[in-house]
Amino acid sequence: MEQLPTSPSELLKYCKDKGIDYVDVRFTDMLGMMHHFTMHINAMDESDFTEGLGFDGSSIRGWKAINESDMLAVLDASSAYIDPFFEKKTLAVIADIYEPGDTPTEYARSPRTILKRAVEYMKSTGVADQVFFGPEAEFFIFSDVRFDQETNSGFYFIDSIDARWNMGSDEGPNLGFKMRTKEGYFPLPPNDHFQDLRGEMLAMLEKMGIPTEKHHHEVSSAGQAEINFKLDEAPRIADKLQLYKYVVKNVARKHGFSATFMPKPLFGDNGTGMHTHQSLWKDGKNLFAGKGYANMSDMAMNYIAGILTHGPALLSFTNPTTNSYKRLVPGFEAPVNLVYSARNRSASIRIPIAVHGDKARRIEFRTPDAACNPYLAFAAMLMAGL
Missing domain, CATH: 3.30.590.10 (Glutamine synthetase/guanido kinase, catalytic domain)
Structure with a gap:
């Protein structure tokens, strides 16, 4: 398998060099179901990997009420892979979910964040790394x-x-x-x-x-x-x-x-x-x-x-x-x-x-x-x- 770049700038350049027009953003909800939305490569830039892309969190089961629905999907460049099933050549990227604000913070109910925090706790105890x-x-x-x-x-x-x-x-x-x-x-x-x-x-x-x-x-x-x-x-x-x-x-x-x-x-x-x-x-x-x-x-x-x-x-x-x-x-x-x-x-x-x-x-x-x-x-x- 071809090794994909892991930095945002190199990953976006790779897409343009290889004629990949679409980036599929994916994340998992509380019940374990994967969700996705697809962006055109021309609408993407490096800030999407730090500031995130907005979506409606109230439409995801167990997450947000309609009066606080705005959420951010922050792309993890290291998770990228080429989707083998889409008709159009597409790069898939897993996102971490964040709360919007002056300083966005990781969403506490994001399953991926919960697992990351469990691993961080394990390391903090000194028991294992x-x-x-x-x-x-x-x-x-x-x-x-x-x-x-x-x-x-x-x-x-x-x-x-x-x-x-x-x-x-x-x-x-x-x-x-x-x-x-x-x-x-x-x-x-x-x-x-x-x-x-x-x-x-x-x-x-x-x-x-x-x-x-x-x-x-x-x-x-x-x-x-x-x-x-x-x-x-x-x-x-x-x-x-x-x-x-x-x-x-x-x-x-x-x-x-x-x-x-x-x-x-x-x-x-x-x-x-x-x-x-x-x-x-x-x-x-x-x-x-x-x-x-x-x-x-x-x-x-x-x-x-x-x-x-x-x-x-x-x-x-x-x-x-x-x-x-x-x-x-x-x-x-x-x-x-x-x-x-x-x-x-x-x-x-x-x-x-x-x-x-x-x-x-x-x-x-x-x-x-x-x-x-x-x-x-x-x-x-x-x-x-x-």
Whole structure:
């Protein structure tokens, strides 16, 4: 991937040199939804990266009342990337949200600001100077999604080409290769219908500067999938997770499919979680590596204790929807026990032991799902652990 400039002046010059006419400004609201508006390059200058661009904050859920609606989106040049889906060549930039005034200040309800402040607090304690997160956000790929709820009727209909319920469908002809319930983990094609689609998603992430590790079919037969990308520091990892979801959904849509990160779309089959690996570092050293249980340090065990102590409250950030709790039930490999374990995947916190060296020592909080706002979820996990 071509490395983009990180200074405002060089970034704007790059756009003009490369014939990029549009800049798409993006930010995330309290519920985790990304918003955007698009500027022509001729309407932009360096002040947009310091003084910001105005927008109506009262139209963003949970932010401002109509009598105090003016807000500023201050562009972060280091977050820029070329959007691969827009027809017109467009540079996308993530913005921090500010309150207007003689001296604009960061908006306290901006999720990205909240995560930044959590990291700053961690550094101020002297406990650590870096926190790394590695989310594993699973998703489903559906070929048909229809639902409605009206005064006189209500229904939903979901379909997937490799789902078990299509074993007897007339597909003109039906070539078979449908998987039974819980047989979706790691099958080869032709049972795995989405090998190439996931591969395109992974390649797109690499092209956009997100280093990846692997992709595979997950346990549920109905197109359940997972793509792993490498861990990173907060808040950058939350930016990457939002971009990951954007890529997955748009690549699927390009090929006539619908991708969803809904935690439990199918009754009686596995749900989709967002197992979150995490570790604290200081002076380049992994503070979770030690000689205790599962080769973990006392600090790691204290961090685990914080997550477990605040577990019930933490779930309001990591599992924020009603549907989230349809997933957290026994029998579907979901974490249902508020405990830690070196290997047990029913534990809320698993300590991976199949790792290489101290640098890879970490904990895995298995409860979260990708319906969460990643900025708020990572901030909450960090503060609970501290």
